[in-house]
Amino acid sequence: MVDELVALGARPERTGRGSVSVGLTTRRLYAANLFLRCATRVLVRIDRFTARSFADLERQITAIDWSPWLPSGAVPRFRVTTRHSRLWHDGAVGERFVAAFPTRGDRDDDRVNPDPGVEVEGDDGGTGPLVVVRGLDDRFTVSVDASGAPLHERGWRQATAKAPLRESVAAGLLASAGWDPSSALVDPMCGSGTIAIEAALLAAGTPAAAGRDLALRAWPSFEPGTWASVGADADQLRAEAPVPDGNDLPRIVAADRDAGAVEAARANAERAGVADRIEFRVAPVAALEPPTGTPPSGSTGLVATNPPWGGRVGGGDLRNLYATLGNVAAERHPGWEIGVLVADRSLARQVRPGLGERLHLELGGRSAHWLVGRLPS
Ligand SMILES: C[S@@+](CC[C@H](N)C(=O)[O-])C[C@H]1O[C@@H](n2cnc3c(N)ncnc32)[C@H](O)[C@@H]1O
Structure with missing residues (x-):
């Protein structure tokens, strides 16, 4: 995947077990979602903070600006994992995030959350935008999912034989x-x-996510012009094949x-x-x-x-x-x-x-x- 990112003009900063950290322009973020063949999803880190108590955590959550990432009325799902953190109870951490999104009946405008959820790592259930929260040694990162359904689900594989590969x-x-x-x-x-x-x-020359409905296209900050120019690159690749x-x-x-x-x-x-x-x-x-x-x-x-x-x-x-x-x-x-x-x-x-x-x-x-x-x- 590192090579794929380099081919997009990006410079990967760190690789972890099953992950690569990289700084991306908006254009490259869109291109990564469209072209990466080996990735499962692309997460955009939107905040990083230290929290040693639930009071800290609640204060930090209140300060997060969700507006570029979550469409009005969105029902986010939170996937929380913590390691060596004082706030070690993933469910309790997730509940603090859920509480930042008023549930139906708590408020009467259209930004309601009928089914807020905290899910455990690996559970891909639910359809709302995915927010990934990771805690390591009291440092928390909050990331929004740019991809939507996992990128390896290209959509063409409906017939399977035994033991298919991703x-x-x-x-x-x-x-x-x-x-x-x-x-x-x-x-x-x-x-x-x-x-x-x-x-x-x-x-x-078919992009991996051709025809896919990527989560980033529903973001309030989505840039149609930038997306169109990435799409033009994809068309050119296809035309040259x-x-x-x-x-x-x-x-x-x-x-x-x-x-x-x-x-x-x-x-x-x-x-x-x-x-x-x-x-x-x-x-x-x-x-x-x-x-x-x-x-x-x-x-x-x-x-x-x-x-x-x-x-x-x-x-x-x-x-x-x-x-x-x-x-x-x-x-x-x-x-x-x-x-x-x-x-x-x-x-x-x-x-x-x-x-x-x-x-x-x-x-x-x-x-x-x-x-x-x-x-x-
Ligand atoms: C692990 S599966 C391959 C899965 C495949 N990569 C996918 O993504 O669907 C192994 C395949 O080897 C086939 N196979 C087993 N013995 C074989 C043989 N002697 N000649 C040809 N195919 C054989 C089986 O029919 C099975 O489809």
Whole structure:
């Protein structure tokens, strides 16, 4: 994500576990929401203060100027987490924030709050604007969510096969493998097609949040002119992307031995508007082949896949499956890169010894490794 921010012209200041802090102009804030492929949400810090007692906290909350961020009548949700703070009770902290927004019946103008809420971290329920409050050692930061629904929910994935990846994770795999959208990509165990579809969207120059209703557009401080200019950048990117035609075969393959999974992948790709950029195949991994029409030598590309881990999908002899993947990839894709997302690093050695770890992720409560290396020429 740091690289994506740098590509937008921003200079990330700090990275934390699953987060990056960065100063952004309004234009870059809008661009971050539209273009970032690996982010879940963009939060804008609107206040920072010290509070050692509830009286302190109440005084500080009263001083916050919400007017640029919350539309009139908005019903904010507060997500509170504290660590090592004297005010350690997240619910009690949240209640002080909720109290700053009068509930129906407390006042009779239209700025009412029929259903104020304090939610715990990770709970994405509710539809009102999200305000994130974090306390660390009595220092509190208050941030408003600029994104709305999580950014990885691109909207195209309605059909799922087993154990689908988040769209933002697939985008992160491609970015960290250094995949060049002008080269080929094959996912031989595509499931619902997440990796191939993210690749095709990248090749098509489609912004990650295209068509999404971002929360920042409802802010009183929203600047339509700035938004339009960011949208013009997006249109230009799309216009510059090569368009597949009769002579330009898709260079992205999504294959799976399960016909239902391939059908789900195709339906998702159609919704994403990139079905014409992907070659779909119902085939076992043993039949792994580069995209149709790829010259037998001299081509470059990436075999990128998320094989079954054993826990949620498959079972059977995973060692054989991983070894077959490594053998057919080396035989039929000489000189290509290969990336495998695995839970078990020793199983990954069946694919190829010596693959390097590019990402270490927590997925569905399990540790996952994205291992990448080059196949012999
Ligand atoms: C973890 S899922 C992939 C999920 C996918 N990345 C997504 O986002 O939906 C693994 C897939 O491998 C497929 N698979 C398992 N064994 C296979 C084989 N021998 N050949 C081809 N596909 C296989 C399964 O059908 C399943 O769809």
